[in-house]
Amino acid sequence: MxxxxxxxxxxxxADAHRREWAFVLAATVRVAGDIDSAEETVQxxxxxxxxxxxxxxIPANPGAWLTVAARRRALDLHRRAATARRALPKLLDTSTDxxxxxxxxxxxxPDDRLRLIFTCCHPALALDAQVALTLRLLCGLSTADxxxxxxxxxxxxxxxxxxxxxxxxxxHIPFRVPAMSELRDRVDGVLSVVFLVFTTGHDAPSGxxxxxxxxxxxxxxxARMLRALLPGDADVAGLLALVLLTGARNAARQDAHGELxxxxxxxxxxxxxxxxxxxxxxxxxxxxxxxxxxxxxMAAIAAVHDESGSWEETDWPEILGLYELLAAAWPTxxxxxxxxxxxxxxxxxxxxxxxxxxxxxxPRLARYPYLAAARGDFLxxxxxxxxxxxxxxxxxxxxxxxAERRFLQARLAELAx
Amino acid sequence: xxxxxxxxxxxxxxxxxxxxxTVSGDYQAFMQRRAGSLVNGAALEPPESAxxxxxxxxxxxxxxxxxxxxxxxxxxxxxxIEAADLDEALEIxxxxxxxxxxEVRPVRVAS
Numbered sequence: 001m002x003x004x005x006x007x008x009x010x011x012x013x014a015d016a017h018r019r020e021w022a023f024v025l026a027a028t029v030r031v032a033g034d035i036d037s038a039e040e041t042v043q044x045x046x047x048x049x050x051x052x053x054x055x056x057x058i059p060a061n062p063g064a065w066l067t068v069a070a071r072r073r074a075l076d077l078h079r080r081a082a083t084a085r086r087a088l089p090k091l092l093d094t095s096t097d098x099x100x101x102x103x104x105x106x107x108x109x110p111d112d113r114l115r116l117i118f119t120c121c122h123p124a125l126a127l128d129a130q131v132a133l134t135l136r137l138l139c140g141l142s143t144a145d146x147x148x149x150x151x152x153x154x155x156x157x158x159x160x161x162x163x164x165x166x167x168x169x170x171x172h173i174p175f176r177v178p179a180m181s182e183l184r185d186r187v188d189g190v191l192s193v194v195f196l197v198f199t200t201g202h203d204a205p206s207g208x209x210x211x212x213x214x215x216x217x218x219x220x221x222x223a224r225m226l227r228a229l230l231p232g233d234a235d236v237a238g239l240l241a242l243v244l245l246t247g248a249r250n251a252a253r254q255d256a257h258g259e260l261x262x263x264x265x266x267x268x269x270x271x272x273x274x275x276x277x278x279x280x281x282x283x284x285x286x287x288x289x290x291x292x293x294x295x296x297x298m299a300a301i302a303a304v305h306d307e308s309g310s311w312e313e314t315d316w317p318e319i320l321g322l323y324e325l326l327a328a329a330w331p332t333x334x335x336x337x338x339x340x341x342x343x344x345x346x347x348x349x350x351x352x353x354x355x356x357x358x359x360x361x362x363p364r365l366a367r368y369p370y371l372a373a374a375r376g377d378f379l380x381x382x383x384x385x386x387x388x389x390x391x392x393x394x395x396x397x398x399x400x401x402x403a404e405r406r407f408l409q410a411r412l413a414e415l416a417x
Numbered sequence: 418x419x420x421x422x423x424x425x426x427x428x429x430x431x432x433x434x435x436x437x438x439t440v441s442g443d444y445q446a447f448m449q450r451r452a453g454s455l456v457n458g459a460a461l462e463p464p465e466s467a468x469x470x471x472x473x474x475x476x477x478x479x480x481x482x483x484x485x486x487x488x489x490x491x492x493x494x495x496x497x498i499e500a501a502d503l504d505e506a507l508e509i510x511x512x513x514x515x516x517x518x519x520e521v522r523p524v525r526v527a528s
Contacts, residue, residue, distance in 0.1 A: 124503055171523045172419045174502040270478075 004048040012058045013049050020063035021140030022225065022336055025066045026112035029175055032074035035119075035137065035165055041077065045070035049079035067109050113138070114229050115175045121190040122173045130193050138225070139218045149215045150200070151207055171196040186231065191239050191295065194222045198243050202250075209258070216250075219243055227282075234289035237282045238296030244279035245302035248272040259409040264311045276306045297326045316346035333364045341374050353378045369398035371409065385415050419497045420456065420524040421472040421506040427516025429464060443514035451498070451509055458496035482503070490517045 002360055005013070012398020015129045025042045028364040032038035045066045102183025120133040135141045135149065147157035167173065177184045202214045223240040252266035280303055286296035301322045308314045323339035358373050365371045376391035389412060395406045430509040448455060484491055493516065503521070508528040510519040 122503075124507070161511075170525070171521075172502040172506075174504050176504070178504065352518075 004096045005054045006399070009050060009053045009058060012053060012062060013046060015293065016047060016049070016062040016066060017140055018221075020066060022113045022116060022138045023063055023109075023111065024066045024070055024142070025137060027109040028070040029116065031078070032068040033078065033120070034169060037077060038070075038074060041073040042066070042070045044073055056324055071109075089417050105119045108298070109230070110278045111333060112175075113225065114177050117190055117226070117229075118177055118186060119168060119173055119175050121186075121193045122168075123186075123189055124171060124173055125164050125167060127193070127196070128168075129160055130189075131196055133164050134193055134222065135197065135218060139221060147212070149212055172306050182365075187233060187235060190226065191235055194219055194226065195239060195242075195295070197222060198246075198309070202246060205400040207400075213250075216247060220247060222263060234294040235295060238286035238293050238299055241282035241286055242295045242299035242302060244275045244282070245299050245306050248275040248279065248306055254403065258403060259410075260403045263305065268310070271306065276303075279303065280307070282327075291329065294326060294330045301326075314345070316342060320346040333359065333362050334368070335367065336362075337368070337371055337374065344378055349378045349381045353382065369399055369400065369404065371384045376411065380411075380415070391416050418501060419506075419526075420526060421498050421500055421503075422522045423458075423496040423498060423506075423510050423518040424492055424522065425494045425496070425513060425515040426518055426520065427493040428489060429491055434527060441514070447512055447514055451512065454500060454505075454509055456497040456499055458494065461492060462492040463489040483522045 004010075021042070025038055026047065028038040028042055029035055032041060037243035043288045047068060049062070050068060053059070074164045116137060117134075120137055121130045125133070131148050132150075135146045138144065141149070142359050143158050143161060144154050146161070150157065177183075177296045198216055201215030201217070201219055204212050223236075223243045226236045248271050249263070249266065251272065252268065252270040253261060255261050278301065281301055283296065286292065287300065289296075292300075301319055304319050304322070305317055320339070320342040323335065323342045327335050327339050337356070340352050340359060342352075343355060353375065356371065356378065357386075359365055359371060360375070372391050372395035376388045376395060379385070379388035379391055392412050392415070394410050396405060396412070397404045399408055427513060440458060448458075464484045467482075469481050469485045471479050471481070471485075473479050496513070498506065500510055503523075506521050506523075512519050513519050
């Protein structure tokens with residue numbers, strides 16, 4: 001075994017892994033010819049960085065060093081296996097960029113991350129496969145980490161990723177930025193994947209914790225990556241704004257014991273002002289496009305909360321108006337639920353409750369714990385504690401994670417007391 | 418260049434109505450426009466003309482009347498096409514004037 005790298009080198013490699021993985025991998029795919037061998041050579045490059053940087057020092061541009069190393073190794077493998085490979089179906093048409101192009105040692109490589117993003121989030125792949133590939137190939141998470149994030153066994157996740165890669169190869173899903181005519185839809189698909197990564201981390205649908213911080217952080221990384229690659233896109237600005245403005249409240253969402261704290265009772269001094277300022281700036285840009293996209297509208301709602309000095313000062317009529325715009329363009333049951341809650345605070349709890357009761361008939365919300373929890377909350381505010389208890393009991397059965405369950409149990413205990 | 422099989426699905430009623438007709442103008446226009454990509458293709462007789470031959474698992478066969486999988490939508494025809502990649506294949510598939518839609522399957526390359 002090689003001697004362990006110094007802490008500085010280990011930290012530099014870990015940092016380069018977090019920040020440069022997608023760039024290095026994307027730059028290697030075209031030389032390697034397929035994603036699998038590109039991944040292997042990039043992993044080798046990171047491994048060799050540990051020993052080489054220890055001996056020769058950390059390079060000025062770690063990303064470029066890793067890219068050169070990975071591409072050189074890919075080219076090497078390519079030559080050695082040329083005969084065997086000729087018989088295999090090729091993932092990529094490398095005819096325009098033959099392996100071992102002259103730029104192998106150049107300082108600057110084309111930024112191929114967008115191509116890689118569009119391959120991972122291709123609509124011909126199932127959504128769960130798009131999410132898994134995005135975390136694996138763009139964030140560089142190990143299969144075990146991706147599996148843990150979704151509370152699946154490593155074998156299940158490995159099979160899902162392998163199946164997706166096989167489809168990319170067999171169906172010739174291209175490594176390319178889509179044509180202008182398709183770009184809008186395809187960007188929207190990518191944004192949905194990134195949003196799903198973020199929300200799964202932010203409100204864990206199962207497990208013991210309220211959040212899966214790792215996943216929420218990766219959602220932010222991905223949104224930032226997209227913003228850097230598509231700087232003029234209003235929907236991308238909207239998504240990054242939403243992620244920042246929602247994530248800004250993270251430190252206040254749980255108390256010292258890990259118990260859930262509703263926004264009403266959060267210590268607003270713990271909210272991340274830097275994230276809010278950045279998010280509001282992006283939001284302005286996103287709202288300049290007409291009509292505003294769904295992420296921009298959701299971000300605008302988050303911004304109204306973030307910029308309110310206290311719960312009592314919340315501008316509910318403004319929030320209700322934004323939910324109405326959102327519901328007009330994206331009439332999903334969850335948007336309708338949130339609109340009903342805003343209605344309760346803006347107009348009156350009885351009116352809000354009436355809409356919540358109507359939504360109770362929607363089968364798509366039958367297993368959605370937040371509907372029962374919202375009904376319970378409005379019933380308490382209306383002084384109907386018996387009916388509130390029934391609603392919280394229902395929410396408790398449906399609740400996804402332990403933090404939410406403990407919160408509901410506490411509310412039930414209050415009602416009993 | 419990769420090859421794909423475009424399987425054209427339509428509601429059974431539509432299949433029956435179209436049976437016996439000559440190739441429609443829509444299909445003719447499609448085939449002219451995409452002549453460079455089409456390798457082969459055909460329309461099929463309606464599903465009630467189908468016969469399924471299944472292995473019975475003990476070396477024999479069972480022969481039954483009807484298509485292999487019962488569904489509202491049935492295979493009405495196919496094209497074998499050549500395309501640069503899946504995106505181009507999907508673009509061509511969208512142009513097929515099919516009743517319900519098209520399933521796009523890559524043709525396996527012998528290794």
